[in-house]
Amino acid sequence: MKTVAIIGGGITGLSAAYYLTQKNKANNLDLKVILIEANHKLGGKINTHHESEFIMETGADSIVTRKANVAPFIEELNLQEEVVYNATGISFLYIDGELKRIPDDCIFGIPMSIESLAKSNLISAEGKVEALKDFYTKNETFTKNDSVGLFLESFLGKEIVERQISPVLSGVYSGRINDLTIASTMPYLLDYKNEYGSIIKGLSENKQKFQGTGKSKFLSFKNGMSTLIDALESQLSDVDILKGVKAEAIEKDQERYRITCDDQNVVEADFVVLSTLHTTAQKLLRSEELNQDFDQFKNSSLISVYIGFDIPDEQLPQDGTGFIVAEESSLVCDACTWTSRKWEHTSLNRHLLVRLFYKSLKPIYSTLRKLSEEELLEVALKDIQNSLGISSKPITYEVTKWHETMPNYHIKHNEIVKSLESKLETSYPNVILAGCSYYGVGIPDCIANGEATANRIVERLS
Numbered sequence: 001m002k003t004v005a006i007i008g009g010g011i012t013g014l015s016a017a018y019y020l021t022q023k024n025k026a027n028n029l030d031l032k033v034i035l036i037e038a039n040h041k042l043g044g045k046i047n048t049h050h051e052s053e054f055i056m057e058t059g060a061d062s063i064v065t066r067k068a069n070v071a072p073f074i075e076e077l078n079l080q081e082e083v084v085y086n087a088t089g090i091s092f093l094y095i096d097g098e099l100k101r102i103p104d105d106c107i108f109g110i111p112m113s114i115e116s117l118a119k120s121n122l123i124s125a126e127g128k129v130e131a132l133k134d135f136y137t138k139n140e141t142f143t144k145n146d147s148v149g150l151f152l153e154s155f156l157g158k159e160i161v162e163r164q165i166s167p168v169l170s171g172v173y174s175g176r177i178n179d180l181t182i183a184s185t186m187p188y189l190l191d192y193k194n195e196y197g198s199i200i201k202g203l204s205e206n207k208q209k210f211q212g213t214g215k216s217k218f219l220s221f222k223n224g225m226s227t228l229i230d231a232l233e234s235q236l237s238d239v240d241i242l243k244g245v246k247a248e249a250i251e252k253d254q255e256r257y258r259i260t261c262d263d264q265n266v267v268e269a270d271f272v273v274l275s276t277l278h279t280t281a282q283k284l285l286r287s288e289e290l291n292q293d294f295d296q297f298k299n300s301s302l303i304s305v306y307i308g309f310d311i312p313d314e315q316l317p318q319d320g321t322g323f324i325v326a327e328e329s330s331l332v333c334d335a336c337t338w339t340s341r342k343w344e345h346t347s348l349n350r351h352l353l354v355r356l357f358y359k360s361l362k363p364i365y366s367t368l369r370k371l372s373e374e375e376l377l378e379v380a381l382k383d384i385q386n387s388l389g390i391s392s393k394p395i396t397y398e399v400t401k402w403h404e405t406m407p408n409y410h411i412k413h414n415e416i417v418k419s420l421e422s423k424l425e426t427s428y429p430n431v432i433l434a435g436c437s438y439y440g441v442g443i444p445d446c447i448a449n450g451e452a453t454a455n456r457i458v459e460r461l462s
Helices: 011-027 070-076 112-117 125-135 150-157 156-175 188-196 199-205 226-234 278-285 290-293 373-388 413-427 445-460
Strands: 002-006 031-037 048-050 053-058 084-087 090-096 096-103 218-221 239-245 247-253 257-259 266-269 269-273 298-312 320-325 335-336 351-359 394-408 431-433
Touching: 002 011, 002 257, 011 226, 011 445, 031 266, 031 394, 048 070, 048 150, 048 394, 053 298, 053 351, 090 431, 096 112, 096 320, 112 188, 125 150, 125 156, 150 188, 156 269, 156 320, 188 199, 218 278, 247 278, 269 278, 269 445, 278 290, 290 413, 298 373, 335 373, 351 373, 373 394, 413 431, 431 445
Parallel strands: 002 031, 002 269, 031 239, 090 320, 269 431
Antiparallel strands: 048 053, 084 218, 090 096, 247 257, 257 266, 298 351, 298 394, 320 335, 335 351
């Protein structure tokens, strides 16, 4: 019998455990799987909080529908009847002191048609003309290891990147777009540019890939995102799950590994999956050689503030689902989701529920992270009043701080991952990195990485 120890019970670790058990049953592998999670609950950043009539997510609030692995995974877990889709209201950008509509037919603010570019009220006529150079300027230098910000600016122009694309894209990937690679964000953009001669034309020709289920681009569950975690856990009856147990060190013992835990328990394994933040993996391995790579990774931070009001969400000033804040703005927040409008299941009586995000990209974050929850609430209420004109007192709120836990895929990220993989293969064979610190931040990417990790282990066993 071979033993696989998975350290980290977030969505990647759970997916790896799930796929390993499936393959173990199908192929009679005689495999033992152990999952070690430091918290007393599984799910990592996925956790649903129920308060009064409201449903609030401390981490991810949805899953993007356009990824090919999403629907089959939900069907395997028999969750089809639990799925809910987002309302398809308008998204706004708070810029120039007001809410302005982000054009339809865009992905991360990048127009997918000439019509979308033409209708944008975020950029000037001169900016629109400049963006048209995308259709006649060839790519002769950019590769997927180059900056996605510089790539977009070279072919679409500075104005549309700064005013329409950057606020959206930097928000999704928790980093300034000039510091993010094409490979770690949207590698298909370079493929489209090279194949079609135009980013816009390439997106237009492949538009169906980005439209999800009908017009609904995201899905959640009637009782919140923890439904997915609970369903996965229920499938892991053959897995030894150690909750509230912190792995403290990994030592190589001939061809196997010894994992020392804080409860004095020692787990011995043939394979170790490190489905944790890179900082945790680094502490577990305690290798000077690996530290040279680990030290080059970067994490960002985030504060989330939910606020529930005893007023109908019809009092929102626009028919939309939220806004993103431009870099130069009087607001402190980076974005605001009108949760009760976007996700009807989150407010039983259709009262207003909003969620504000405060990210470490702004210098003010260093001050915000020192504030108490009550002080952060006051900051959020001021942002709500200044942006939406709503000054009502809240009936509930929920503050979550994710400090130094959001992976930032900077220019050298992929290079560092490859270097680490090579060194691990030599010094720690069968210790496998997994999760969003390395391979993708979205839930579908994490599920896919969990499956790929399981496949890798099964291949080595055979």
